[in-house]
Amino acid sequence: MSDAYIALADGRVVKGRGRAPGRARGELVFTTAYTGYEESLTDPSYEEQVLTFSYPLIGNYGVRRERFESSRVHPRAALAREFTDDVAKWLSAEGVPAIDHLDTRDLVTTVREEGAMKCGIAVGDDVTPEDAREELEKCEGMSDHTDIGSQVTVPEARHYEGDGPTVALIDCGAKGSIVSSLRERGADVHVLPYDASEETVADIDPDVLFISNGPGDPANFGNAQSLVEAFVEDDNVAVAGICLGQQIVARAVGGDTEKMAFGHRGVNQPVRDLESGQVVMTTQNHGYTVADPGNLDVTQVNVNDDTAEGLASEELNVITRQYHPEANPGPNDSLGFFDDVLELGETAGKRRIIAD
Numbered sequence: 001m002s003d004a005y006i007a008l009a010d011g012r013v014v015k016g017r018g019r020a021p022g023r024a025r026g027e028l029v030f031t032t033a034y035t036g037y038e039e040s041l042t043d044p045s046y047e048e049q050v051l052t053f054s055y056p057l058i059g060n061y062g063v064r065r066e067r068f069e070s071s072r073v074h075p076r077a078a079l080a081r082e083f084t085d086d087v088a089k090w091l092s093a094e095g096v097p098a099i100d101h102l103d104t105r106d107l108v109t110t111v112r113e114e115g116a117m118k119c120g121i122a123v124g125d126d127v128t129p130e131d132a133r134e135e136l137e138k139c140e141g142m143s144d145h146t147d148i149g150s151q152v153t154v155p156e157a158r159h160y161e162g163d164g165p166t167v168a169l170i171d172c173g174a175k176g177s178i179v180s181s182l183r184e185r186g187a188d189v190h191v192l193p194y195d196a197s198e199e200t201v202a203d204i205d206p207d208v209l210f211i212s213n214g215p216g217d218p219a220n221f222g223n224a225q226s227l228v229e230a231f232v233e234d235d236n237v238a239v240a241g242i243c244l245g246q247q248i249v250a251r252a253v254g255g256d257t258e259k260m261a262f263g264h265r266g267v268n269q270p271v272r273d274l275e276s277g278q279v280v281m282t283t284q285n286h287g288y289t290v291a292d293p294g295n296l297d298v299t300q301v302n303v304n305d306d307t308a309e310g311l312a313s314e315e316l317n318v319i320t321r322q323y324h325p326e327a328n329p330g331p332n333d334s335l336g337f338f339d340d341v342l343e344l345g346e347t348a349g350k351r352r353i354i355a356d
């Protein structure tokens with residue numbers, strides 16, 4: 001165990017116990033999830049953030065690769081009341097600093113009251129509060145990471161063959177279980193880099209253009225937005241999105257996004273479907289929200305703060321979710337989203353066959 005310091009943008013330096021050494025900086029956020037630490041730590045949407053777990057004991061059921069959502073840990077550092085040795089070893093091996101023995105209630109309250117904030121981290125045998133402050137000094141705001149997509153996307157296109165509708169999944173930092181949720185339903189999935197060209201997508205001749213989740217500010221994903229702009233009016237292509245994907249789709253159809261104070265991160269966020277009135281529990285991880293849905297209808301809202309959780313347009317064949325229907329971690333209540341997306345794609349595909 002070593003010394004560990006967190007320098008917060010509000011001027012405070014918090015001391016903890018070092019569990020994995022290193023220095024880091026990022027946007028301090030918290031998740032209230034009481035399970036799913038492996039999925040959260042490997043979710044690419046946490047790139048450039050420092051993740052605080054409000055649940056006190058992290059690591060209770062070990063660390064298993066099968067639960068990973070990507071090939072590496074994405075938060076720049078991890079904070080908890082208590083990490084098990086398994087988690088501390090994993091984060092050390094990944095070179096991601098970890099600190100525990102913290103008053104995480106205080107950290108969460110600070111972020112709730114003052115909003116997600118920059119922080120600097122220093123963990124090691126002879127680190128000082130000054131080292132953490134130095135990291136804080138170098139910390140950029142989330143929106144300043146203008147090419148964050150390049151850090152999390154696939155290096156080149158991947159194709160998973162299937163008999164179902166063809167999906168062009170634009171990988172802005174996609175969680176693995178979005179790909180597997182589509183494949184399990186028979187979809188023919190092309191995973192494309194975040195900067196894929198319109199021609200590449202057109203060559204695939206997709207039934208669905210699907211924009212994935214991903215880190216940072218949706219305004220920094222101009223290429224994905226222009227792909228939606230190019231295909232959304234095409235009657236033969238359905239458009240779908242999850243989380244960052246919903247935000248990008250909304251921006252592409254004349255809508256807008258804004259930063260939330262501290263966001264939604266957890267596994268029990270209640271969402272109401274406006275048509276059925278049904279409330280489902282959802283997994284969430286986002287710090288931006290759709291402030292204006294543009295040409296789309298808001299179909300689902302967050303019960304706590306009324307923010308847009310689902311958007312759709314029958315006319316444009318669009319369906320999106322702000323939360324994570326792939327449910328890793330989290331309740332399976334909304335897995336049906338993937339069936340809805342593929343059905344929409346199938347309808348679009350049939351229209352094309354008739355048109356041909």
Ligand SMILES: NC(=O)CC[C@H](N)C(=O)O
Pocket residue numbers: 045212213214215216217218242243244245285286287288289
């Ligand atoms: N999980 C996500 O796709 C996150 C979307 C976006 N980066 C946000 O923070 O709002």
